[in-house]
Amino acid sequence: MAEPHVPQLSRICTHCLEDKPATLEFFPLHKMGKHGLHSYCIPCKKADDTKRRNRPDQKARQKAWRDANKANVKDYNAAYREAGYSSTQHCAEWRAKNLEKARAYARSMQRRKRETSEAFLLKQRVSARLNDMLKGKGGRTTEQLLGYSAETLRLHIERQFTTGMSWEKMRKGVIEIDHIIPVREFNITSYDDPDFASCWALSNLRPMWAKENRSKNGKRTHLI
Known part of the structure; x- marks a missing residue:
């Protein structure tokens, strides 16, 4: 009998x-x-540490951030003390x-x-859509399901911005991610369906003004 996949x-x-x-092997320890x-x-942690050390105003920047986020810092420090610097179990108990x-x-x-991160914004929007589409992601990340990273999606969407489009308008919901071939035209019952990959292929995604997207009403428009 084959061993179960973990x-x-x-x-x-x-x-x-x-x-x-x-x-x-890939991430530094952080309790x-x-x-x-x-x-x-x-690699990113090392690069960030080097960049921070080389900033002449680093101490002032850290103090300014702590002053502006006192409540968050207080909660974080309380959880960190509760964890005893040695176990994440204490932190889980605090939560x-x-x-x-x-x-x-x-x-x-x-x-x-x-x-601050357009890629994170897109990842959250797409993740919510995937969860709604098939009621969960089966333990897989959004990037694993799509086959490309959030940063790749960001670059793809941004290069298609037309006059007046911006990430700020995307955050406000004035701009949406449109499926050129509408989702309703695909027969998707699981993430392993070939139609899922076609539906979420980069070539089928573009930015569109929310009003235009709603008036499109699930109809197919021209491909890019």
Whole structure:
């Protein structure tokens, strides 16, 4: 009998946005991080540390950020102390006891990422659409399902911006991601269907003004 397939844990570097195995070979240790690992992969962490050390105003920048995010820093430090610097179990227990604070902190961090990273914004939008399409992602990441990274999608969408389009308008919902061949024309019952790959192929995606997308009403328009 074949052994059951055990999916390998993965983690997306929040700097380069690459999906890598969640191991110490690819990510530095961080007791408060997901899977006990830092959010930056090893190359990105080293580059970021070097960049920070070389900034003459680094201390002033850090102080300014802490002053502007006192509530988040307080919650983070409390969780870190609770974890005892040695185990993520304590941190998990703190989250369980302070669920609303943990959720508020997570929401604030995600909001900050959406405001500063277009790739993260797109990844969240697409991830929500995939979850709604097939009720979950089966333990796989958005990038694994699509076959391309969030940064690749960002570049593809941005190069198709027409006059007046911007990422700020995308954030506000004035611009949407349009499927040139509408989703309804595909027969998708699982992520392994060939139609899923065709539906979410880069060549089938483009930015479109929300009003135009709604008036399109699921009809096919010209290909790019």
